[in-house]
Amino acid sequence: MFKAIIIGSGPAGLTAAITCAENGLDVLVIDEYMSAGGRLLGQLYEQPDGSWWNGLRESKNLYTTAISLGVKFHFNTSVNNIEKRNNRWVVYTEKGTFYTENLLLATGAAESPVPVPGWTLPGVMSVGAAQVMTNVHRVKPGKRGVIIGVNVLSSVIAMELHLAGVEIACLTLPKMNSIANKEGNPSQVLDSLLHVSHMATSPLIRYGSKLLKNDFIKNLGIHFYPKKGFKMWNTPIQLRKAVIEIYGKDEVEGVVVAAIKANGEVVPGSEERIQADFVCIAGGLYPLVELAALAGCPFFLVEELGGHVPLHSEKMETPLEGLFVAGNITGIEGAKVAAAQGRTAGLAMAIHSGIKGLDTEIRHSMDMVKQTRESADIQFHPEIEVGRKRILREWEISQTSKQNHEALMG
């Protein structure tokens, strides 16, 4: 029995663990990975003020702090089920079953797959996998790669690969099909990139946003988009080409790209081969909500947050007593926002377990989440604020109907 159990040791989970421990709770953190940090581990980029955000270092600092406060960790441990029994949350893992009255799901996000013919060949990986290999394990994923999918995540990781001395032949779109619909449409891709203009870490985005402010210009932009693409850190970005096939006998040997029209249609006869020994697929991120679904938490589909997210309050509570959420499970945002949410969740868990006098602190922490969001270096969806408001409104509606119901039952 632990006062608090936290599933996921990314920025949200670690910050929550520290906050719980600071308030006297004994805490267990469970993570499938072999070390603490989650997706924070792979992050390495220059911030607008010129300093470097080094996720490896940030992870280590958080982990060291947690350990010094007595937080227990189980790594290499997958949670395969959770349920509520006798007012306690039961957490099932291959290493044993754990119990708590305060359970935090900080499971983060997963990458959406985008299928391309040949994508099951060895040497094809998600762009996040290439990031982990390069920045965490310090192993180059290959000598020369192609990144399929042009978005915030892939442009940041392309830069990181470039810094590591890995050549990226190009960033380009996947051929449109029933699955890669938005991702394969140049107009829609450009549109999603334009909105994140303040994201100083990517010249790609600055390029787009300066030139293309309104729909008319944007339409011109996609039609007159340079056929050769443009270059970012010597890497060509192709919005008017798509990978129609990944080829190779036993492993990746290259890709076939073709020119595409502004609506994503392939121009026949325009196929050309690009040699590469690895391919990254970048389909974007979605909240990893499996455990919340098993618990029976209500969901809402909020596009701005990246998909279905569990209903939650600004204090990171779910409607299920003793179940909390923080980080990307609540919507796709950067690590700093996740950490700020983790702090709020940690305080909410301490309050729920009976610690008094934290009201001012949790209000302050909720304000910090907003401030952090407003000043974020990386924004994955332009309308994140709309999505956040949507969930809060749903929460208020659910609380009001709950109160009405209780009043009725007297």
Place this chain on the structure above:
Amino acid sequence: MNENVMIICRCEEVTYHELVSTATKYKCSARELKLRTRAGMGYCGGRTCRTMVEKIAQSMGTNTPTETNISLKVQPPIRPVSFENLGRISK
């Protein structure tokens, strides 16, 4: 390689063509598409292909995702468990 023969569900080796043609023929929901093709019913429990199966059903206009529900149910165990651990008598 042709788009039609590309694998979507790796565990059960279900192709893009199988999924699209089944969705077209039966105009089915993501759940029905899963049950008809076995996509998402293999070893990994749909961790890789779940979003793709949902998108194919959506693209046919037959699976408008409900606001408050995930269209393919999540069931335990959500990670593979070895037979040794599954059958172990708890201490």
